[in-house]
Amino acid sequence: MTDQLIIFDTTLRDGEQSPGASMTRDEKLRIAKQLERLKVDVIEAGFPASSNGDFEAVKAIANAIKDSTVCGLSRANDRDISRAAEALKGAARGRIHTFIATSPLHMEKKLRMSPDEVFEQAKLAVRFARNQIGDVEFSPEDGYRSDMDFLCRVLEAVIAEGATTINVPDTVGYAIPELYGTFIKTLRERIPNSDKAIWSVHCHNDLGMAVANSLAGVKIGGARQVECTINGLGERAGNCSLEEIVMAVKTRKDYFGLTMNIDTQHILAASRMVSQTTGFVVQPNKAVVGANAFAHASGIHQDGVLKARDTYEIMRAEDVGWSHNKIVLGKLSGRNAFKQRLQDLGVSMESETDVNTAFARFKELADRKSEIFDEDILALVSDEDGSHVGEQFAFVSLSQHSETGERPHARVVFLAHGTEVTGESDGNGPVDASLKAIESHVKSGAEMVLYSVNAISGSTESQGEVTVRLQNAGRVVNGVGADPDIVVASAKAYLSALNKLQSQAERIAAQG
Ligand SMILES: CC(=O)SCCNC(=O)CCNC(=O)[C@H](O)C(C)(C)COP(=O)(O)OP(=O)(O)OC[C@H]1O[C@@H](n2cnc3c(N)ncnc32)[C@H](O)[C@@H]1OP(=O)(O)O
Numbered sequence: 295m296t297d298q299l300i301i302f303d304t305t306l307r308d309g310e311q312s313p314g315a316s317m318t319r320d321e322k323l324r325i326a327k328q329l330e331r332l333k334v335d336v337i338e339a340g341f342p343a344s345s346n347g348d349f350e351a352v353k354a355i356a357n358a359i360k361d362s363t364v365c366g367l368s369r370a371n372d373r374d375i376s377r378a379a380e381a382l383k384g385a386a387r388g389r390i391h392t393f394i395a396t397s398p399l400h401m402e403k404k405l406r407m408s409p410d411e412v413f414e415q416a417k418l419a420v421r422f423a424r425n426q427i428g429d430v431e432f433s434p435e436d437g438y439r440s441d442m443d444f445l446c447r448v449l450e451a452v453i454a455e456g457a458t459t460i461n462v463p464d465t466v467g468y469a470i471p472e473l474y475g476t477f478i479k480t481l482r483e484r485i486p487n488s489d490k491a492i493w494s495v496h497c498h499n500d501l502g503m504a505v506a507n508s509l510a511g512v513k514i515g516g517a518r519q520v521e522c523t524i525n526g527l528g529e530r531a532g533n534c535s536l537e538e539i540v541m542a543v544k545t546r547k548d549y550f551g552l553t554m555n556i557d558t559q560h561i562l563a564a565s566r567m568v569s570q571t572t573g574f575v576v577q578p579n580k581a582v583v584g585a586n587a588f589a590h591a592s593g594i595h596q597d598g599v600l601k602a603r604d605t606y607e608i609m610r611a612e613d614v615g616w617s618h619n620k621i622v623l624g625k626l627s628g629r630n631a632f633k634q635r636l637q638d639l640g641v642s643m644e645s646e647t648d649v650n651t652a653f654a655r656f657k658e659l660a661d662r663k664s665e666i667f668d669e670d671i672l673a674l675v676s677d678e679d680g681s682h683v684g685e686q687f688a689f690v691s692l693s694q695h696s697e698t699g700e701r702p703h704a705r706v707v708f709l710a711h712g713t714e715v716t717g718e719s720d721g722n723g724p725v726d727a728s729l730k731a732i733e734s735h736v737k738s739g740a741e742m743v744l745y746s747v748n749a750i751s752g753s754t755e756s757q758g759e760v761t762v763r764l765q766n767a768g769r770v771v772n773g774v775g776a777d778p779d780i781v782v783a784s785a786k787a788y789l790s791a792l793n794k795l796q797s798q799a800e801r802i803a804a805q806g
């Protein structure tokens with residue numbers, strides 16, 4: 295038996311069967327090209343008999359793709375098979391994939407055919423397909439819920455008719471890894487001509503075991519083709535995910551002992567392309583391609599990864615297309631990760647005491663803000679110790695008027711160097727008007743580089759907390775203000791940032 299595992303991608307066929315994931319011809323072509331870059335062995339491009347649009351998509355892909363086999367699905371009848379053959383005419387390597395259900399339930403209730411009729415139709419379909427093309431795959435749909443004796447009879451017959459790949463689908467995701475693996479093994483052992491075909495697995499994820507079942511089909515059953523989709527896209531709960539199966543086989547080569555053609559560095563780009571095309575968002579904790587797949591937020595893990603990446607990473611982020619792994623600073627981070635980030639940002643601290651002070655302030659901020667960005671850290675260290683900040687500006691009161699169709703107007707009363715002053719302005723919204731009202735008097739010229747609002751508790755009665763980040767003459771400061779009225783919170787945050795800018799300017803002036 296070969297040690298080469300064939301990766302058969304069906305994103306453009308079974309993936310497209312996912313409600314809402316329908317793709318245009320051009321979108322499918324774009325994805326097919328990415329799959330070719332990924333060095334997928336077989337691209338199942340569609341179901342040519344299903345519509346003229348899908349026929350054209352499969353045809354365009356067949357004409358454009360040179361390095362991967364292009365496959366078209368068809369029912370076990372002459373019309374579908376002829377349509378597939380027609381669409382695949384221009385392919386450098388084409389495959390017809392024909393299928394018919396073999397489980398008692400599907401045969402009786404759906405096809406309304408006797409087992410003998412299905413047996414005959416399967417044979418005729420493969421014979422007809424082999425007359426059109428040299429590469430024919432046959433699938434007994436709902437194969438895993440089929441009677442073993444009947445399935446052996448059908449599969450032996452279709453291999454004799456010239457099927458080159460036999461795919462055993464777990465169409466409804468009912469299988470359990472060990473049982474599915476043994477099922478494939480039994481088929482291969484019992485069918486006398488089983489060595490004339492490549493055995494393939496096609497698993498659905500209804501119980502979340504599509505990848506595990508596929509791996510068992512490979513390891514226990516001896517299958518050498520896996521059918522899978524990018525991001526696990528597919529009918530209902532989806533198919534076996536390409537990125538997971540590929541990285542499992544690659545990472546655990548010690549166990550599987552198999553090689554693949556896949557260029558894994560193109561995995562992330564493929565995942566993003568499929569997600570953007572279909573609008574199916576990838577969950578952050580998705581294996582391999584989720585935003586958090588190589589991110590570390592807790593101090594002990596960050597410390598470990600910084601000392602030796604493999605303490606907490608079993609794959610290299612770069613191997614699947616990420617530029618690097620990620621240390622996400624937040625309230626669970628430790629001093630080592632914080633110090634490393636300071637160093638990466640080119641911030642040098644004079645003493646351990648300075649680092650400790652900055653770290654304490656970072657923890658304080660992290661308790662209020664779920665993720666701390668590099669800009670937060672730069673603002674934090676350039677703010678220095680907040681206790682030095684003098685209150686040059688202080689909020690007194692605010693009134694604003696906004697009505698649909700009218701430009702909002704705000705009037706803000708505040709203390710500037712001990713004197714009560716009033717600023718007034720229009721703006722795009724009440725917040726914009728209020729901040730412009732303050733600026734109309736202060737004229738700091740600072741640029742606002744961040745404005746963010748958080749509800750301190752989860753209800754509309756809670757206080758809104760606003761963070762405003764200002765940048766001026768190379769200095770960056772954060773101002774925070776809280777109030778049940780977010781316009782007032784914004785004005786307070788802006789004044790607090792102005793205080794910090796002012797106090798920095800004074801310190802710099804005093805230093806010389
Ligand atoms: C498990 C899988 O993923 S299988 C692939 C599923 N994918 C799709 O169905 C997407 C594309 N499908 C389509 O566009 C349409 O269903 C078509 C063009 C294939 C057929 O459309 P229609 O002719 O209108 O038939 P409809 O979809 O209503 O019913 C399916 C018919 O095919 C029959 N059929 C189902 N599977 C097969 C098969 N493998 N071989 C032969 N006939 C089959 C059904 O028994 C039913 O026949 P009936 O009309 O005599 O009752």
Ligand SMILES: CC(C)C(=O)C(=O)O
Binds near residue numbers: 433436463466498
């Ligand atoms: C057509 C076959 C392979 C299929 O998609 C399934 O059974 O899930």
